[in-house]
Amino acid sequence: NENGEVDAAPESNESEYLSPVTVGGQSLNLDFDTGSADFWMFSSSMPLSQSQGHSTFNASKSSTWSVYKGASWEISYGDGSSASGTVGFDTVDIGGATVTSQAVELATGVSGSFTSDVNNDGLVGLGFSSINTIQPQQQKTFFENIMDDLEQPVFTADLEDNATGSYNFGTIDPSEYTGDIHFTAVDKSNGFWEFASDTYTVGGNKSQCQTCSPAIADTGTSLVLVDDDVAAAYYGQVSSAVYDSSQGGYTYNCTESLPTFGIAIGSDYTATLQGADITFAQIDSQTCFGGIQGNSGGGIQIMGDILLKQFFAVFDGGNETFGVAEK
Numbered sequence: 067n068e069n070g071e072v073d074a075a076p077e078s079n080e081s082e083y084l085s086p087v088t089v090g091g092q093s094l095n096l097d098f099d100t101g102s103a104d105f106w107m108f109s110s111s112m113p114l115s116q117s118q119g120h121s122t123f124n125a126s127k128s129s130t131w132s133v134y135k136g137a138s139w140e141i142s143y144g145d146g147s148s149a150s151g152t153v154g155f156d157t158v159d160i161g162g163a164t165v166t167s168q169a170v171e172l173a174t175g176v177s178g179s180f181t182s183d184v185n186n187d188g189l190v191g192l193g194f195s196s197i198n199t200i201q202p203q204q205q206k207t208f209f210e211n212i213m214d215d216l217e218q219p220v221f222t223a224d225l226e227d228n229a230t231g232s233y234n235f236g237t238i239d240p241s242e243y244t245g246d247i248h249f250t251a252v253d254k255s256n257g258f259w260e261f262a263s264d265t266y267t268v269g270g271n272k273s274q275c276q277t278c279s280p281a282i283a284d285t286g287t288s289l290v291l292v293d294d295d296v297a298a299a300y301y302g303q304v305s306s307a308v309y310d311s312s313q314g315g316y317t318y319n320c321t322e323s324l325p326t327f328g329i330a331i332g333s334d335y336t337a338t339l340q341g342a343d344i345t346f347a348q349i350d351s352q353t354c355f356g357g358i359q360g361n362s363g364g365g366i367q368i369m370g371d372i373l374l375k376q377f378f379a380v381f382d383g384g385n386e387t388f389g390v391a392e393k
């Protein structure tokens with residue numbers, strides 16, 4: 067089998083997790099993103115003004131590289147960042163799991179936030195290829211390419227709080243979690259690991275949703291973005307909380323103890339966050355920015371790293387399910 071395991075190292079501000087990937091013999095640190103389906107890297111054919119400080123992939127130095135003639139890609143993400151470029155195929159090795167002809171996208175241009183995030187050399191999309199942006203023909207993700215060669219058609223994410231976690235392809239390591247894994251069915255029709263989430267709790271009190279947007283498990287998003295009525299209900303229980311449009315979200319006094327927040331993972335399990343695990347950033351001597359924010363009516367609820375790092379997450383491509391376990 068082709069199983070593989072790599073570290074997932076948190077960026078300084080825990081805004082993302084980076085993992086080492088070898089492409090055509092060249093190693094880069096990439097952000098594994100279950101919320102998109104493009105595998106792209108900073109490349110030597112970018113203006114230096116955009117790639118300064120990054121590791122870049124140099125296709126001319128890879129003996130296994132082949133160009134996908136005439137192909138291109140262009141992607142924009144929920145945070146307003148974007149990238150675009152050209153396409154080829156190469157051997158990709160993630161912790162020993164190897165795909166010999168993975169569609170690899172080379173950036174010729176990226177938006178400012180990618181340039182300034184010097185630790186991030188690109189993304190490994192682990193969503194479904196129906197949202198891959200390569201033209202004229204969409205290409206499969208690394209996981210879709212390797213799934214049938216794995217011991218089990220799964221990958222797991224053990225993201226940690228202020229510590230290095232891991233991604234594992236092909237096995238569910240019992241040492242990485244406790245108790246049961248609570249699975250729910252995934253609807254992949256929008257290209258995401260998407261599932262129903264119709265109830266939530268604040269301070270242990272359960273409420274039925276009003277908007278009830280489906281949720282996605284998104285390792286590439288830092289925050290938990292819930293329907294606006296849910297965010298308002300949560301921060302309504304935080305006495306110093308205000309919606310600060312200059313910060314783009316709810317802020318509160320860092321000394322305030324926050325209530326727990328729970329979100330349904332399908333119909334049988336509520337993933338509960340402790341109040342102490344909900345703050346995303348301190349923005350001045352007294353003010354904190356919440357890790358739970360509204361989705362501005364976006365129509366999906368995004369379960370990002372603030373939640374995922376408190377659990378062991380299983381992405382099952384065989385059963386098309388998503389599961390979480392405590393750890």
Ligand SMILES: Cc1cc(CN)n(C)n1
Pocket residue numbers: 099100101102143144145147284285286287288
């Ligand atoms: C670069 C990037 C990836 C994601 C999540 N899919 N976001 C919000 N930004």
